Amino acid sequence: MKVVIIDYGAGNTKSVQFACNRLGFEPLLSKDPEVITAADKVIFPGVGQARNAMNMLKTSGLDNLIPQLKQPVLGICLGMQLLCRSTEEGNTKGLGVFNVEVKRFSNTVKVPQMGWNTILNLESNLFEGIKNEAYMYLVHSYYAELCEHTIAQTDYDLKYSSALRKDNFYGVQFHPEKSSTEGAQILKNFLKL
Template sequence: MIALIDYGAGNIRSVQNALTRLGIESKLTNQADELRAADKIIFPGVGDASFAMNQIREYQLDTLIPTLTQPVLGICLGMQLLCNSSEEGTTDALGIFNTSVKEFQPILNVPHTGWNSCEIKSSPLFNGISSDDDFYFVHSFYAEVCTDTIATCDYIEPFSAALQKSNFFGVQFHPEKSAEIGSKLIQNFLEL
């Protein structure tokens, strides 16, 4: 079973729609036993980081998530919450990825909106995907490049487009909105 962490933050439905299109059943949950029993977990999110972290704490997911042992994929805000901290509302985050989340300086349009390509390091998440492929981004905050970075995107400055540490994965872009290439990435995650 694929579990989607349900903590009252946006775009869970579009992730679930993407899984349904791939013929995969999924379950929205915030229950510890259901999350522990899931084969894979997707941690979606759109919205404000400090609001989301409060929700995570409310559901006591802040102690559960770091102890998960199956593959976990954070998407957009979900990825940012797996970092050390975020400048958005200056909140502490879950501390999986050893990097912090900063706000873009408005040298170019912010939010960074649209299709962009990434410099990809070898990772099973990007099997069959090249640095020429584009993903759909929409975000005003970014994770700095660090040793966990497996893909870098350059907008205003280079930032982490994807991160990986042991069983934890995170992507800044929206694979569920990135046409076939996004479906490919979700499929790669499901095949881990």
């Protein structure tokens, strides 16, 4: 099976690659549209600022390619947020796969949310073998609102989408590659879809 991690300059690609290696997979790091299109599974990670990341996607033409992918795609953290319609971070238009807006947490809580929190109301085979209220590792200042695509929620000042799904696209706000055995199981579930 050919697994590709999109390497567009705004991802924590190495930690995701190592997590896949621990599961027995040898993913390629690439921003080549032909390599990405030919993959069986695509992982779209991201850390950093949304506008800068979108600019990097546009520079390489990946902003047009990613929403057209037909194989299973997993957006992680900023990767998930960029799959949404828009984000308040830098007033940035997203890729529009998930019809939801990404908003900033209010100043009534510590921002960014950093550390372990639970995922609730799990509604997908992505979470096979994962118990409700499993702990995942998160680092983020912006969140996707609850919507028709929500397949897991987290509570931090309010309930928000910690995972989304539409057709072949999945997104997780947490970092499965940093979330111990449960995170590894979610990554394994995705790679076995």
